[in-house]
Amino acid sequence: MRQLHSEQVVQELRKLYRQYGYIQYKMSKFEPYDLYVRNKSFLVSEDILTFTDADGRLMALKPDVTLSIVKNAKEGQGLQKVYYSENVYRTSHMTKGFREIMQTGLECVGDIDLVATGEVLLLAAKSLERISSDYLLDVSHLGFAAGLLDSAGVEESCRGQLLKLMGAKNVSALGGLCRELGLDPEASEDLCQLTALYGPPVELLPLLDEMVRDERMAEALTELKAVCALIPEGRLRLDFSIVNDMDYYSGIIFRGYLPGLPSGVLSGGRYDNLLRQMGRGDGAIGFAVYLNLLERLEGTQAGYDADILLLYDDKTPAPAVLREAENCRRAGQSVRVERHRPEGLSFRMVRKVG
């Protein structure tokens, strides 16, 4: 497997997105706090780092790029296709405290059709492939899950609890809660089955056919099938335990995973509901790649700080030292030149000039 540095990954991803005609979106480090506080639950972590600007306005170090892109995208001007590569500031569940996270991603805002959806998913798959060919892309459709919840007779207030159990693939507790809430037994069973499902679309799509109960689910399934047909199948999986906040997301949602990393590196989906909350009638789809996780992949390489340590003393003429070092570099090796062996660094080879 080819290993890339996270900086190289960023370069590669930018090139990829430009090839598809996406335009870079640059933003400042901070924005007025207002934008974020109004859409707080859209954010991955709700904690926001704030400070007061010179004129007394409350500002925030950006926890997210999507909100700012959507705010600035004009409605009714065709599709806006942008990509970004920015640092965001969030607390993470694992570490507590704020962290700077390098994030690259893209958004497509406007009238989203199957072509646009397919393209974004394809780009998600290609982004992962650029990092490792062993990636997995999990896809789900919120319309399908929401349709099933509705047909089971779930009240709005209990939805969160059920979604949380679905997210944890906790089938036994989910079944228990369905019974406790007195939901339709058949729909409850389907809900449990849906939660436990994981596998390639070819195997799972036929199972989903049998669960369709209403127009909405049928539509969702048709869209899911159409989208799955557009992307190379080998690394694609269906997983209905991906549940994003339904107040913002709707339709297709997806996550990307790489072997050897503890959590997902790519997350995205269709978020028409966010636009509706901002008073717009069109749609949007996009994803983000969390590059800070990639350092972990690099841990396997580079056992040395440099290939060769070249030592010299007062007797060696300077041109000879530099010439020899240059020769080694031309042969593709990294060379450090020193009078004495530096402490704390390691080299594949140590030798004297000459």
Add this chain to the structure above:
Amino acid sequence: MINIALPKGRLGEKVYQILEQAGYPCPAIREENRKLVFENPAAGVRYFWVKPSDVAIYVERAAADIGIAGKDILLEYQPEVYELADLGVGTCRMCVAGKKGVRDRRDQTLRVATKFPKIAKSYYSAQSRDIDIIKLHGSIELAPLLGLSDVIVDIVETGKTLLENDLEVKETIVPISARLIANRVSYKFKHPEITQLCRQVDEYCRQT
């Protein structure tokens, strides 16, 4: 190879027995030595013992693909993992306990001593009650006896410790048992192995 984090202690022994009977034995684990990691390539498993409250962390960060943790730990730390099965062992209750016969006074801020501040907080905030949490690391039962707290929120298995110290269960918050948890990424990349293990464990648990 599946990496499995077992909780050190009595629960871990019981859980290992289940896994052993379900087709995932590792004889090396029974030997008396100071080794930390035990492998059985034939069964495709690698076991290691960790502090029970750390199991969730090992699994969440993918040092272990799966692990066995009490529901109390999962409720307290809310790790982002899959909860795949209830093993039905290590059963007990998360309870509010206090001195026998002492009246619950709602006109005062309730002082609660516990090892599980999150569980205590969410239980009382659901009742809109203002509480003062005192986080302790052990011998929780001592707190109400010495007047450090009004009540405790803790795990009750048999209730013997409470009884001997003149304490009683006031309310039950939630039943607890051991759960099989899996890292979300490992679950995807080792899907056949992990689901197979879950099925075999589930079958074994159902038989007994």
